[in-house]
Amino acid sequence: MNTLDKLQECWLVNLGQAKYLEVLDLQRRLVELRQQNLVPDTLLLVEHEPVITLGRLGRADNILSTAEELASQGIQIQRVERGGDVTYHGPGQLVGYPIIHLTQRKLSLSTYVHMLEETLIQTLEDFDIRAGHEPQHRGVWVEDLKVAALGVAIRRWVSFHGFALNVSPNLDHYCHINPCDLGHEQVTSMASLLGEPVSMAEVTSKLLSSFIELLPGEWRTLSADELLREIAIDEEIYHLRSIQG
Secondary structure (H helix, E strand, O other), X not given: OOHHHHXXXXXXXXXXXXXXXXXXXXXXXXXXXXXXXXXXXXXXXXXXXXXXXXXXXXXXXXXXXXXHHHHHOOOEXXXXXXXXXXXXXXXXXXXXXXXXXXXXXXXXXXXXXXXXXXXXXXXXXXXXOOOEEEOOEEEEEEOOEEEEEEEEEEEXXXXXXXXXXXXXXXXXXXXXEOHHHOOHHHEOOXXXXXXXXXXXXHHHHHHHHHHHHHOOOOEEEEOHHHHHHHHOOOOOOOOHHHHHO
């Protein structure tokens, strides 16, 4: 596939359960290639191992437990370049990393972030959960409960990082942080709101429909292996098993 062909489509890649740092490296590589128009807009979907991340504005005192206490529960800490403060990722949470060239789509940063929030709001509506925006805080809310977090980074007008929708994560892990200066008790999940288990596959399908509606394109589904072959232009950068653990 030549460069021109790549720019006429968009890529969708569901990595399944994958390690946070490996996917962060993958995002950074995709951003570099997107800046050079060597790959199209791409959406990565993933579930991570338990990890607490601190954004550019993140304050260490919003992590309430020691590194040793977190390690005993298998929770890592990573500081990253996204916006926002402290957040948690873990199994049962659907995380999306859109690698989008905002200039080519004629999107401002504020419009783009609003579109990500709308994607999540529409997804929740498909499950009869009435969610909305909160003027003082980014993310998606059901009344005063936060069900999804957002934190993006931009390099030369290409986005990375993204959103995290709580489908059915271990909410007890939020007791280790003050997410965006909120109490951990203000964080919820779809499973908690509905009072029953929620299918991750069904949520993923609904979210993709909403995402593609708001960010149209000829979205083509790639496996993780296919993506890695596509981006290994002049060197072998990743191995599939290192990403999928």
